[in-house]
Amino acid sequence: MFSEWKFTAKDIAEKPDLFMSGHRACAGCAPATVLRLIMKALRGPTITTFATGCMEVVSTIYPYTSWKIPYIHTAFENVAANASGIEAALKILKKKGRIPQEHVDVIAFAGDGGTYDIGIQALSGAVERGHDFLYVLYDNEAYMNTGIQRSGGTPHGASTTTSPAGTVIPGKLENKKPIADIMVAHDMPYAATAAPYYWRDLITKARKGIEVNGPAFLHVFAPCPRGWRSDISKSIEISRLAVETCIFPLWEAINGEYQLSAPSKVIALRPERKKSVREYLQLQGRFRHLFTSKFEKVIDEIQRTTDGRWQRLLKKCNIA
Amino acid sequence: MAIVKQKMLALNGDEAVAYAAKQSDVDVVAAYPITPQTIIVERFSEYVANGEVDTEFVCVESEHSALTACLTAAATGARAFTATASAGLALMHEILYVTSGCRAPVVMAVVNRALSAPINIHCDHSDSMVERDCGWIQIYVENSQEAYDSIIQAFKIAENPELLLPIMVGLDGFTLSHTLENVQTLPDDLVKKFVGTRQFTLVTNHEGKTVPFKLDPKTPVTIGPLDLYDYYFEHKRQQEEAMRIAPKIIRQVHEEYAKISGRRYGDGLIDPYYLEDAETAIVCVGSTSGTVKTIVDELRSKGMKVGLLRLRTFRPLPVKEITKALENVKAVAVMDRSLSFGGHGGAVFHEIRHVLYDAPKHPYVVNYIYGLGGRETHPNLIHKIYRDLQRILETQRIQKPVQFIGLRE
Numbered sequence: 001m002f003s004e005w006k007f008t009a010k011d012i013a014e015k016p017d018l019f020m021s022g023h024r025a026c027a028g029c030a031p032a033t034v035l036r037l038i039m040k041a042l043r044g045p046t047i048t049t050f051a052t053g054c055m056e057v058v059s060t061i062y063p064y065t066s067w068k069i070p071y072i073h074t075a076f077e078n079v080a081a082n083a084s085g086i087e088a089a090l091k092i093l094k095k096k097g098r099i100p101q102e103h104v105d106v107i108a109f110a111g112d113g114g115t116y117d118i119g120i121q122a123l124s125g126a127v128e129r130g131h132d133f134l135y136v137l138y139d140n141e142a143y144m145n146t147g148i149q150r151s152g153g154t155p156h157g158a159s160t161t162t163s164p165a166g167t168v169i170p171g172k173l174e175n176k177k178p179i180a181d182i183m184v185a186h187d188m189p190y191a192a193t194a195a196p197y198y199w200r201d202l203i204t205k206a207r208k209g210i211e212v213n214g215p216a217f218l219h220v221f222a223p224c225p226r227g228w229r230s231d232i233s234k235s236i237e238i239s240r241l242a243v244e245t246c247i248f249p250l251w252e253a254i255n256g257e258y259q260l261s262a263p264s265k266v267i268a269l270r271p272e273r274k275k276s277v278r279e280y281l282q283l284q285g286r287f288r289h290l291f292t293s294k295f296e297k298v299i300d301e302i303q304r305t306t307d308g309r310w311q312r313l314l315k316k317c318n319i320a
Numbered sequence: 321m322a323i324v325k326q327k328m329l330a331l332n333g334d335e336a337v338a339y340a341a342k343q344s345d346v347d348v349v350a351a352y353p354i355t356p357q358t359i360i361v362e363r364f365s366e367y368v369a370n371g372e373v374d375t376e377f378v379c380v381e382s383e384h385s386a387l388t389a390c391l392t393a394a395a396t397g398a399r400a401f402t403a404t405a406s407a408g409l410a411l412m413h414e415i416l417y418v419t420s421g422c423r424a425p426v427v428m429a430v431v432n433r434a435l436s437a438p439i440n441i442h443c444d445h446s447d448s449m450v451e452r453d454c455g456w457i458q459i460y461v462e463n464s465q466e467a468y469d470s471i472i473q474a475f476k477i478a479e480n481p482e483l484l485l486p487i488m489v490g491l492d493g494f495t496l497s498h499t500l501e502n503v504q505t506l507p508d509d510l511v512k513k514f515v516g517t518r519q520f521t522l523v524t525n526h527e528g529k530t531v532p533f534k535l536d537p538k539t540p541v542t543i544g545p546l547d548l549y550d551y552y553f554e555h556k557r558q559q560e561e562a563m564r565i566a567p568k569i570i571r572q573v574h575e576e577y578a579k580i581s582g583r584r585y586g587d588g589l590i591d592p593y594y595l596e597d598a599e600t601a602i603v604c605v606g607s608t609s610g611t612v613k614t615i616v617d618e619l620r621s622k623g624m625k626v627g628l629l630r631l632r633t634f635r636p637l638p639v640k641e642i643t644k645a646l647e648n649v650k651a652v653a654v655m656d657r658s659l660s661f662g663g664h665g666g667a668v669f670h671e672i673r674h675v676l677y678d679a680p681k682h683p684y685v686v687n688y689i690y691g692l693g694g695r696e697t698h699p700n701l702i703h704k705i706y707r708d709l710q711r712i713l714e715t716q717r718i719q720k721p722v723q724f725i726g727l728r729e
Contacts, residue, residue, distance in 0.1 A: 045537030049392065060545035065526045070535035072395055073544035074418045078388040084378055085350060085389030086535065089396035092347045092376040098517070099397065104537055122388070125381030 001189075001254070002208050005043075012040045012203065016068075023066040024058040028225040028232025030239060031055050031138040033196050035109070038136060038220075039069075041206035046105040047072075047086055051079035051114030054145045054224075055138065077118040080126035083108040083133040105210050106133040112153030113143045116177050127186045127215045134209035134216045137179065140224035148227040152177040155247075156305065157298045158286045160227070165289035170298050175305055183217040184253045190216040192252035197240035198263050201250060205261075208252070221248045229285020241280040244273070246310040251317065258316040268319050274310075277303045323582040326504040333464040333496030334359035336503045337403065337429045337489075340471035342367050343511035347398035350378035350389035354408040355441045356493040357431040361403065383408035387415040387426070394424035395543055397534040399475060399518055402426065405493060406433035409447045413454070419486045420455025420559060422544055423521075423533070425478035426486040428456075429471060432606065432657075433493040434693045442694020443493040445606065449658040449667040455559050457487040457566055458635040460605040462591070464501040467491045469583055472511055476573045481521040483569055484533075485562050492607040494694065506581060514580065563636040570633055589638035591630040592645045594620060598627030600709035601646065603672050604655040605631045608690075608697050612655075615702040626706050631668065642675050651684040651709040652676070657691045665689070665722040684712050687722040701726050 018039040025032035035055060050056040050073045059066040060073065074082055083106050090106070093099045110119055115137045123135060142160045143149040150163040155176045159165035163172035183191045190212040194202040202220065209216030221242050223235040230238060242248035243263050250261035260268055267274050278299060281287040290298050331339060338360045341349065351361045367373040376393075380386045383404050390400035404412060409430055419426055430448045434440040445460075452458060457477065461467045467489065474487040491497060506514075520532035523541065531539035547555060567589055574588025585591045591609070594616055595601060602612050609630040619626045629645050631638075646652060654673070656666020663670070669687035676685055688705055691697045704725070712718055 047396070047535050047537065057546050060542050062545040062547040062551050063526070065542035065545060067542050068540060070537060070540045071542045071544075072392055072422070072535060074388055074391055074422065075414055078385060078415070081380065081385035081388035082392045084380070084385070085348065085392030085394075085400070086396050088348045088350070088376040088378050088389065089393035089398035089400075092374070093397055096347070096374060099536070100538075121381060122385050125385055128381070129378065 002211050005207055015040050018042065018068040020066045020068060024061060026226050028235045030196050030222040030224065030235040031140055034138050034220050034222050037196065037199055037202055038206040041203045041210060042105065043207065043210055044105065045102060046107060048107045048109065049073065049079055049082040049086060051110035051119055052076035053111035053114050055109060057145055076114055078122045079108045079110045079114060079119060080123040080135060084126045084129065084131045087131045087133055108133055108135045110137060112137065112139045112141055113151045116152030116179050124186065127183065127188050130214050132214055134218060136218045136220060138220050138222040140222045140227060142227050144224050144227045153179065157290050157302055159289060170289055170295040180217065180219040184256060187256060188217060189214045189255055193219045193248065193250050195221040195239040195243050195248060195250065197236050198243065198250060201261055201263065205252060230283055234283055238280065238283055241275065244275045245277050245280045245306065246274055247277060247280055247306050249310060249313055251313065260317045260319065268314055277306055324506060324510060324580055326506055329503050329505050330500050331464060331503045332359065332498050332500050333467050333491045334431065335363055336464040336468040337471050338363035339505060340468045341401045342373050343508050344472055344475050344515045345399065345512050346375050346401045348376045348378065348390065348393035348400045349402065350380050350386045351402045352380055352383045352386045352408060354405050356433060356497040357403045357405040359497065360429060383411045384415060387412040387419060390426045391415060391419045391422060391424045394426050395422060395535050397518060399479065400426045403429035403431065405431040406435055406447045409451060410435060413451065416451055416454040416456060423484040424486060425484050427471065427474045427478055428488045430488045430490045431493045431497045432490050440693040443495055444657045444692045446658040448488060448490050452635055452667060456635065457485050458490065459487065459633055460490040460631065462607055462609050462630060464496055465503050466585055467496060468503050468505065469577065469581060472515060473573050473577050475515045477569055479518050480569050481519050483562050483566060484521055485566060490606065495607045510580065514577065566636050567638055585632050587641065589633040590641045590645055591632050593628040593630065595627040595629060595645050595649065597625055598649050599625040599713065600651045600706060601627040601629055601649045602653050602655060602705060603629045603631065603668065605634060605668060606657065608655060611697055611699060612702050615699055615706065619706060637671055639675050642672065643679050646676065646683065647679065647681065649683050651712045653686050653688055653705045653709055655688050655690055659689055659692065684718055686718055688725045690725045695726055697726065
């Protein structure tokens with residue numbers, strides 16, 4: 001199913017960038033790092049397509065582009081349909097001999113708004129139809145491009161501009177939608193989660209998603225200092241804490257079979273290494289209001305939800 | 321080239337469209353079913369299932385995705401086709417603009433149907449008239465034969481490297497889509513040769529290289545970037561420039577096609593009927609023009625100087641041709657099968673009256689809103705319109721510039 005692609009840090013450093021510097025992402029933007037790392041996983045000719053969102057906006061302000069590979073953006077809710085059309089065209093044009101016979105990979109990128117919310121119909125349809133493409137969700141947990149509005153991917157307790165922490169309501173009341181599980185439920189061949197701190201794991205999973213024959217889904221945790229009200233130097237560290245607290249465990253599901261990835265497996269085997277969600281929450285201004293006597297119980301709720309989800313994941317992975 | 325021997329088939333309008341798409345060597349069809357367009361998708365699925373076409377058929381989960389997939393397939397270098405109607409076209413609204421803005425030469429059949437609410441599956445032109453400003457060429461056909469001919473022509477027009485404009489071909493729901501007609505069809509190889517393979521416009525990419533305008537890993541381009549106040553306006557102007565040269569290309573392709581098929585629809589832009597010496601005339605689009613022609617014949621046999629101007633191409637609007645065709649007409653009735661609520665008449669009326677304002681002689685121009693939701697357009701209504709026009713000439717005044725016809729008032 002997958003090649004035996006091995007790489008060293010040096011290989012990755014020396015591999016030419018395909019997502020170029022000069023883009024206009026904010027300081028500390030984890031999604032930009034994620035894009036750069038994923039481009040290091042490419043195996044050959046590739047076409048990429050983007051949903052409307054931060055990374056679309058910062059990477060292609062006409063007449064400039066950060067993309068060394070063919071790129072198309074059409075709208076917000078349809079990036080999986082973009083990929084469907086590209087893949088269908090490549091297939092038939094190759095069959096008719098109108099383009100070279102070499103394989104061309106297709107990678108679609110969307111943020112959480114373009115995936116959890118407005119884009120889920122096109123995504124579900126494209127996966128059901130079985131198009132051969134990798135879909136990357138870079139999840140910065142709110143509509144950051146329009147100025148920090150809550151999405152289906154925004155976690156419980158986070159203050160956003162449409163779920164503000166007020167005197168009565170402690171930020172977002174609802175839990176984050178388990179989007180990657182929803183994708184696994186599509187019976188797709190490959191779905192996985194990743195975080196940029198674990199860059200080797202991220203690149204490996206992106207490569208697997210590219211290599212797999214059929215649709216692949218990669219859910220990448222991608223901190224946003226502007227929206228999370230976090231220090232611009234802490235984005236990668238926050239992505240590590242999300243994994244260490246089991247708020248965002250790393251796993252992959254190959255043909256529906258879940259297995260924990262190394263960073264989360266360590267915690268499963270040695271539960272004392274599992275950190276309290278407080279350590280993760282306290283680095284982010286979007287959770288600041290939870291550290292007041294009035295709303296402190298929300299932290300306990302977040303801990304309970306996190307623990308419950310972690311236990312269920314362990315069962316799916318046949319651990320515990 | 322001489323007119324070729326053709327095969328007569330009994331096809332309804334939808335089948336004629338599907339057959340034309342089949343013969344046009346389409347690479348990608350992405351479509352979603354909606355009445356009264358469904359037969360197109362069904363027939364095409366059968367062609368695919370029976371190996372009669374070399375086409376990737378993407379059976380999408382919505383019209384929004386149907387047009388999106390066609391757009392990106394076209395951007396990847398494929399010939400792309402889809403079909404829809406009514407709510408389906410409304411759901412595509414956003415992507416209609418994106419398709420024309422990305423200069424993706426998609427061809428789409430629109431089987432004209434009323435918009436909800438109340439829900440209604442029958443014909444009127446509300447669905448496509450509301451999309452007249454979205455940067456697509458719009459052709460409206462009179463019968464299934466013309467639907468077949470126009471779909472074939474549409475690929476050659478849309479994909480012209482000078483143009484790169486998407487085209488919608490409108491055919492009246494049920495009246496055409498579900499009505500069996502004798503349709504003359506060209507041989508497969510001839511259609512394939514006529515439409516040819518896609519040629520690509522050369523553009524300068526971000527690396528300063530001249531490359532074909534398509535998604536190709538060997539010659540990367542970025543399509544659909546963020547385009548702000550410093551360039552957006554010029555790009556929109558370029559789309560309008562393409563619209564300005566479109567009439568020339570529509571006429572050329574129409575003429576080239578006429579040479580092999582023997583069929584002409586006016587000059588491809590407008591289709592005048594007894595206008596040379598007409599004193600009164602009706603202007604309309606779509607299948608109703610067939611009814612109007614019958615009445616014109618009848619009235620002409622009684623010596624009345626009546627005529628018809630059928631607008632075949634509504635976008636781009638053939639301004640010069642309309643002006644010329646109506647230059648000697650004294651009273652014009654524009655029939656609109658859609659309504660601009662709160663406006664002064666329907667979409668076709670707006671254009672015709674507007675064009676004639678600059679004409680050397682201003683004829684009287686009135687508007688009739690008719691046939692919404694599939695309401696039958698009885699010959700009596702057409703008779704009444706010509707009588708009304710005659711009365712305007714006699715009294716030298718318009719009583720009501722905009723009126724509804726064929727309904728309970």
